[in-house]
Amino acid sequence: ATTALRAARPEPSPSAPPPAPPNGGERAPERTSRFVPLPSDAAPGPSSPTPATEDVPEPERTRQQPLPPTGERPLELLAALTNKPAPPPTPLRALVRRVKIWTPLVALLAVVLVAAQLLRPLPEPTLELTAAGSYAFDGATPELAWPEAGQAAVDVQGIGSFGTHGEQKPVPIASVAKTMTAYLLLKAHPMEPGEDGASIPVDAKAEKEAGYSEQGESTVRVADGETITQREALDAIMIASANNVARLVARWDAGSEAAFVERMNAAAEELGMTNTTYTDPSGLRDDTVSTAEDQVKLGRAVMEFEVFRDIVDKPAYTDRNGKEHDNWNRLVPLYGTVGIKTGTTTAAGGNLLFAATADVGGTRQLIIGAVLGQHQPPIIDSVLAAGKDLIQSTQKVLTARTIVEKGAVVGVVDDGLGGRTNLVATDDVVAVGWPGQSVELKLAAGEDPVPGEADAGTEVGRLTVGEGPGRVSVPVALAEPLGEPGAAAKITRVL
Structure with a gap:
């Protein structure tokens, strides 16, 4: 900058007189050769004496080593930064390096895993x-006292079946059908032992059908407008075999006899009674048919109800009017018989679904069997005799082993x-x-x-x-x- 200023200012000629001051002013005094220092912010010109810069020491500069390439491995990088060369790689050094790196991680993972295993919930024993x-x-399976005619089947509940006898083809079963009516009534309206159950209003039809006893039907007298308990209805159905009460409870439960019959057939299907068809709640119709094997299936199911067992194990009952009705199943309570239902008509002959007990080895076993199609008159006596023989022969062959x-x-x-x-x-x-x-x-x-x-x-x-x-x-x-x-x-x- 100083050099530029000097170049711009003309140098005075040695022979030329100093210029006159402007406006006639006095001439400026002549400069002496004495050195006048420039201001501190002014740079010396080319003719000005320059300070002896050769004697001033040069500022110290930091010498920085070049950075190693970024692709170096960590140990080589550390060696470069510390000016210490990395040891030459060998398989042993690589192994040691890996061990040092992974050992703490593996140890930590093992501690966490052990703690988790110890704290896990234990499985249920x-x-x-x-x-x-x-x-x-x-030994060989014993031969029971099967009936000479018709068909039969016997089970010991919870143990197994003795099988069947005779052709298991659907035949009329008469009032044995009322067992399904009672089964559905208890399923839809459960009862505890000792309870009377629901109140069932008697309609005019039930009163009218009570007079069908004159035509040979089994009935119990009821009056329109009165009510009977569910327990008395079950007594009338299962002991007195009252057709009019069976049809009454069907109407009360399902709204109509037809709707109740549909439920009877649906229940039979659920129980695996594949050769059974119900057409009425009482069994009076000849097209209500079944087999001994199917009726044993129903007997096992209905005997699960304690209330039902209490009802069918009675030789008689007394209705609300004080009249006593004998059980048509006269085997109760003989020979260990505890139920279930008889059914007789001219077309069906004598039929019996029975339950009996046997005391064996300190246990009480329940035998359930059925005898159908006994046409030897008198048919009720014939079927009861066949049932008795079958019960007693079954009881005799049961044995106990430790x-x-x-x-x-x-x-x-x-x-x-x-x-x-x-x-x-x-x-x-x-x-x-x-x-x-x-x-x-x-x-x-x-x-x-x-x-x-x-x-x-x-x-x-x-x-x-x-x-x-x-x-x-x-x-x-x-x-x-x-x-x-x-x-x-x-x-x-x-x-």
Whole structure:
């Protein structure tokens, strides 16, 4: 900048006089050769003496090493920054490096995994049967006292069937059909033992049909406008075999007899009664047909109702008017007979659906059977005699065997993690059956779930043989203390 200013200002000639001041002013005094320093912000000209810059030390500059290439590995980069060369790579150094990096991560993961396994909820203990799952009675199946004519079938409820006798073709069953009427009434209007149940209003038709007794129908006297209890209706249907009351409850329950009959056939289908057709609630019509095998299926189902069992196990009942009505099934209460229903017409002959008990091996077994198509007069006596023979022959062939002794190991408690604790029977286990018959054993928990910890001798379940009311059930207990799975089992569990 100083050089530029000097170039722009003309140099005075040595011989030329100094210029006159403007406007006639005085001439400026002549400069001396004395050095006048320039202002601090002015730069010296080319002729001005320059300070001796050679003696001023040059400012110190920081020397920076060039950055290593970005593609270097971490250890090579660290070596470059520290000016220490990385050791040459070898498989051993690579392995050591990986171990140092991954060991802490693996250790942390292992700690987390172990903690999670220890804190996981334990599986529910279960019972497992280790004894034989079934028992077969020695010998050939015995021959029962089957009727000479018609058809029959017999079951021992919860144990098995003796099979059938005679051709199982649909035949008229007469008043045995009222068993289905009672079954549907109890299903739609449940009753507790000792209760009278719903109140059923009597209509004019039921009163009129009470007079059909003069035409040979079984009826009970009722009056239009009065009410009868559900229990009395069931007594009238199952003991007095009152056709008019059977039709009355059908109208009351379903709105019409036709609608009730539809329900009867739907229930038969549900029970697997494939050869049965109902056309009326009383069974008076000849086209209400079934088989002995089908009626045994219905007998098993209806005997599940305690109220029904109480009703059909009576030799007679007294109605609200004080009149006593005998049970048409005169086998009750003889020979262990506890029901169920007779049915007789000229077309159908004598028919009987029966239930009887047998005391065997300290248990009470329920026998259910049916005899149909007995036409030897008098037909009611013929069918009752056939039913009696069949009941007694069945009772005789039933036998009991001790299949598990008290204290024998019958199963284990499985804790779900590999731990198994033995279970023993707390009493002798008796099986009821007949030669050639096989019964099943089942092990199940009791009302309370299986505990995770318990002392030896604690009852944790039951061993059962058979099903239904005649089944044999014995408690099972721990043969040794039951404890929770150990830490090793918890940690190594997979699922």
